Amino acid sequence: MQLVVGRIGRAHGVKGEVSVEVRTDEPERRLGPGAVLHTDPAARGPLTIETGRVHSGRLLLRFVGVRDRNGAEALRETLLIADVDPEELPGGADEYYDHQLMDLDVVTVDGTEVGRIIEISHLASQDLFIVERPDGTEVMIPFVEAIVTSIDLTEQRAVIDPPPGLIDDRAEIASARDAAADGAGEAAAERSGERDDA
Incomplete structure (x- = not known):
């Protein structure tokens, strides 16, 4: 089975590194050096991770054979796909693929x-x-x-257990609109009553 584990973003520097939007809870397992990943589009892969590091909160990867900024930019928007055993479970108790x-x-x-x-x-x-x-x-x-x-x-x-408005937003908007209309009607009636009293 294949799972999308990342998406390549911009080139970083001039030596072939790219920033990666991580789409896995296990980046150290799926996106570590030596990992071989399929790609979408398929023609851009497979890619083998040569090095990886975190810089300013972003994961930066370099792939085997990609040595310059032009090569890195050519990979932009590529999805990274890992082969995963369908019987395999994530490490954490409350984690899911x-x-x-x-x-x-x-x-x-x-x-x-x-x-x-x-x-x-x-x-x-x-x-x-x-x-x-x-x-x-x-x-x-x-x-x-x-x-x-x-x-x-x-x-x-x-x-x-959704908070109010998450799944019933149309009903809430309608009821708010009705309440506003009712309030306006009551205010108009009060003004009319005040004029009658005068």
Whole structure:
């Protein structure tokens, strides 16, 4: 099985290093020297990592055969893909590979169906579940402990405790609009009453 573990960004310096957007919880395991990675587009690979280091909070890699800035820039936007045994599990108890989470049913803590996970989006600040709802619309669920309360791979289910507005934003907007309209109506009625009294 193949997993995307990184995306190549800009060239760094003039000796072939590139910055990498890490898309794995195990960069030391997947993106260490000697690792051989497939690429998307496939024509740019496979790539073998020669060296790696962290600089100003960013991972910098150099690949075998890439010796200058031009070669590094030619790799920009390339996805790095690792071969992973499908039976292999992540190191941490509460860690999951993307393929384990895909197609899980998402329900709230009270059992309300939300939809199913169709994509995992890895952002700099957090990961997001992209969930397709029964009506075909999509909702983004931050994959954080405060919201995703449990993952049950046996039952193929993710349980969430969403804050107000996360999955029912349209209802909240409508109710806020109704409340504003009601408030305006009451104010108009009060003004009318004041005129009648006068």
